[in-house]
Amino acid sequence: MSSRKKLIAGNWKMNKTSADALALVADIVTAVGRQTDVEVVVCPPFTSLEKVAAELEGSTVKLGAQNMHQEASGAFTGEISAPMLRAIFATHVILGHSERRAYFGETDALVNKKVISALKNQLRPILCVGETLAEREAGSTLKVVQTQVEAGLEGVSKELAASVVIAYEPVWAIGTGKVATTEQAQEVHAFIRGLLVKLFGDTVATKVRILYGGSMKPSNAPELLAQKDIDGGLIGGASLEARSFVELVTAAAAIK
Ligand code: PEP
Numbered sequence: 001m002s003s004r005k006k007l008i009a010g011n012w013k014m015n016k017t018s019a020d021a022l023a024l025v026a027d028i029v030t031a032v033g034r035q036t037d038v039e040v041v042v043c044p045p046f047t048s049l050e051k052v053a054a055e056l057e058g059s060t061v062k063l064g065a066q067n068m069h070q071e072a073s074g075a076f077t078g079e080i081s082a083p084m085l086r087a088i089f090a091t092h093v094i095l096g097h098s099e100r101r102a103y104f105g106e107t108d109a110l111v112n113k114k115v116i117s118a119l120k121n122q123l124r125p126i127l128c129v130g131e132t133l134a135e136r137e138a139g140s141t142l143k144v145v146q147t148q149v150e151a152g153l154e155g156v157s158k159e160l161a162a163s164v165v166i167a168y169e170p171v172w173a174i175g176t177g178k179v180a181t182t183e184q185a186q187e188v189h190a191f192i193r194g195l196l197v198k199l200f201g202d203t204v205a206t207k208v209r210i211l212y213g214g215s216m217k218p219s220n221a222p223e224l225l226a227q228k229d230i231d232g233g234l235i236g237g238a239s240l241e242a243r244s245f246v247e248l249v250t251a252a253a254a255i256k
Pocket of ligand 1: 011169173174175176177213214215216234235236237238
């Protein structure tokens, strides 16, 4: 069994009003809010973070945000900073999601600044990396992932690197129902683990959780989660209903 505790994180994206978010998180807390076998994180939209935080109090479920600005404060209309997230007891933040990269022009350099800022403020970044379909078909998957991992983690110290979470999310598998095969996913996860060894050494690389994301659901999760270097999932669609999300946590807990 891996020494890394499995992590299941729900990315609710731009879904759920505050009332909907509260209802969903209440069901999640009831079902998995006491167990400690799997680390569970929910990432609601900014508008419901604070209410969800209150609902999570006293449970083992943790709070994450879906993005943040790299600066701590200032004239950045519409943005939210790492200290603001810490102040409402968020512990995680998704950074560099492919939707942020594709629709909001986030570059590796910007994502790196956000990673540094998150770590400085005791937030665990969930750094998302992954290739597009065109990149996979061109045979450049590993090169793309290498660039995103190396650039995203530039300047991160060995001490802080262990608290980073990496999410390998092939862009062609996100929200499409097309899931990477276990072999495709494990190959990239093992490659990322090898990169981490080169960047930070064995001890750190052994500690870093590498999640798979891209149409993960209860039917395909057991096989993916059983892979040696797949330490959990970043879940979009299947995190929007308590039942499927809880089933994913249960699937992760069943891996020995
Ligand atoms: C995601 O966007 O992080 C994701 C994995 O989405 P989905 O599970 O819907 O493919």
